[in-house]
Amino acid sequence: MTLLEVFNKGITKLRNLTIIRLLLICSLLFSSVTETVEIDTGSAISIRNTSSAIASSIMAFYPPYKGIDAAIGVFPRPHYWWQAGAVWGAIIDYWAFVGDDRYNELISEALLSQTGPYNNYMPPAMFAELGNDDQAFWGFAVLEAAERKFPDPPSSGPQWLELGQAVFNTMAVEWDDATCSGGIRWQKFAFNNGYSYKNTVSNGGFFLIGARLARYTKNETYAEWATKTWDWTARVGLLDSNTYAVYDGLHIGNGNCDSFDYLQWTYNIGSYMAGAAYMYSFTTLPVWRERAQRLFEHIKQTFFFNGIMFEAACETVGTCSTDSRSFKAYLCRYLGMTADLVPELRAEIQALMQTNAAAVARSCVEGSNGLECGQKWTMQAFDGVTSLGECQCALEAVLNTVRFVDSNVGLPADVNTGTSQGNPGAGLSKGGEADWSMRNSTRGDRAFAWILTISVMACLSVSTWWVLSG
Ligand SMILES: *[C@@H]1O[C@H](CO)[C@@H](O)[C@H](O)[C@H]1NC(C)=O
Ligand SMILES: *[C@@H]1O[C@H](CO)[C@@H](O)[C@H](O)[C@H]1NC(C)=O
Numbered sequence: 001m002t003l004l005e006v007f008n009k010g011i012t013k014l015r016n017l018t019i020i021r022l023l024l025i026c027s028l029l030f031s032s033v034t035e036t037v038e039i040d041t042g043s044a045i046s047i048r049n050t051s052s053a054i055a056s057s058i059m060a061f062y063p064p065y066k067g068i069d070a071a072i073g074v075f076p077r078p079h080y081w082w083q084a085g086a087v088w089g090a091i092i093d094y095w096a097f098v099g100d101d102r103y104n105e106l107i108s109e110a111l112l113s114q115t116g117p118y119n120n121y122m123p124p125a126m127f128a129e130l131g132n133d134d135q136a137f138w139g140f141a142v143l144e145a146a147e148r149k150f151p152d153p154p155s156s157g158p159q160w161l162e163l164g165q166a167v168f169n170t171m172a173v174e175w176d177d178a179t180c181s182g183g184i185r186w187q188k189f190a191f192n193n194g195y196s197y198k199n200t201v202s203n204g205g206f207f208l209i210g211a212r213l214a215r216y217t218k219n220e221t222y223a224e225w226a227t228k229t230w231d232w233t234a235r236v237g238l239l240d241s242n243t244y245a246v247y248d249g250l251h252i253g254n255g256n257c258d259s260f261d262y263l264q265w266t267y268n269i270g271s272y273m274a275g276a277a278y279m280y281s282f283t284t285l286p287v288w289r290e291r292a293q294r295l296f297e298h299i300k301q302t303f304f305f306n307g308i309m310f311e312a313a314c315e316t317v318g319t320c321s322t323d324s325r326s327f328k329a330y331l332c333r334y335l336g337m338t339a340d341l342v343p344e345l346r347a348e349i350q351a352l353m354q355t356n357a358a359a360v361a362r363s364c365v366e367g368s369n370g371l372e373c374g375q376k377w378t379m380q381a382f383d384g385v386t387s388l389g390e391c392q393c394a395l396e397a398v399l400n401t402v403r404f405v406d407s408n409v410g411l412p413a414d415v416n417t418g419t420s421q422g423n424p425g426a427g428l429s430k431g432g433e434a435d436w437s438m439r440n441s442t443r444g445d446r447a448f449a450w451i452l453t454i455s456v457m458a459c460l461s462v463s464t465w466w467v468l469s470g
Helices: 003-016 019-034 044-059 081-098 104-113 124-129 132-147 160-172 200-217 220-235 266-283 286-303 324-341 343-362 388-399 433-440 443-469
Strands: 197-199 249-251 259-261 364-366 371-373
Touching: 044 081, 044 364, 044 371, 044 388, 081 104, 081 124, 081 132, 081 324, 081 388, 104 132, 132 160, 132 200, 160 200, 160 220, 197 200, 200 220, 200 266, 220 266, 266 286, 266 324, 286 324, 286 343, 324 343, 324 388, 343 364, 343 388, 371 388
Parallel strands: none
Antiparallel strands: 197 249, 249 259, 364 371
């Protein structure tokens, strides 16, 4: 059949339909587009119910949850390894804020299967995509577990706090005074693209992990590192000391460090705001409260429209990548942390997040596995752009408002109230240096890392196919 024949056949079919049938189809299409979700942000039941339905959609992306024999702990391509760490952090919060433990075994299994041989979230299979930011997202997840008192793993193996310390330790050795007078590079390994870039998500991640460990353990060394990281970020101009804009990163170039990527992303500024909130909670120094407040002001100006969050750098122009489609999730998480730890900001964050959550719910529709949510919350309707990233954003936007209506959702735990065991030297001992030798590696190492990564990608592709075909 030629294209013209197909077209003509279609026209004939259409003619055969009565007006009534057409109207029926139109009304069905219309109702499926407009039937979005209304949430009552003053009701814990409504928030939890909506969170639960969105979490179901997220977990449907995870092959082992569907009984499919696939890689443990990671989500299929096109999602990178880091995003799985981000999802597990959110699902821990889901358990903590909603009280639904149906995913707990999967969470534990995932977190414990990706630690790598030295229990520091540097699995060799991921070396070709292992940046400091990627590792940090797994660090956030285990700190979430420690702070929310997620059930501790068997005492024979690594503990949540210990794993968080291992991530911190293996990031701290990345501190590089030789270029740009400090900071952490994006990539850990010289063979990866991006080794010559110092980005705020890696440094902000290290800052936030340091601040969280300081507050949890009361060990000043972490706070010193956090302060040093903040100071460096401001000194080189990645965090603008006048406007409090936070830019994406700095190219080392020929050593001048004068080439910036000025894009502003929700999750970069959010990690500095949350880190400042933790530092304020730990030190009670007004300077940290003021920093969190100034960043919050900039966040409101840059990433909210009529009280609704948007990803300014890509959403309006439709260029969001698989990665950036999930970034708003983290800003929502960071706003929740800041509301908990900076009492002076709590009321304002509450009002903003509740307005936002109502808009988020209107961007969701009933899907085959639960609620599926769109990308542009400012539309207050489902825009048809949905995948794992959008569902993560919606879950964290809604979930992080539970704390405002249920006082049982308290402050994150610390060494006095928590149960997780730490180990200050974690991650570096027992031959951890083997990983560092990769940093100045040869072509052979590089090829090896690529072979590992390609094998993993092949497995993930096969499992994706299984999910889609099953
Ligand atoms: C719970 O959410 C579903 C949508 O997933 C909705 O149909 C139902 O009415 C909600 N129930 C309550 C009590 O909010
Ligand atoms: C505090 O943290 C540092 C850095 O990890 C560590 O070297 C030191 O042993 C810790 N101190 C205590 C008392 O745990």
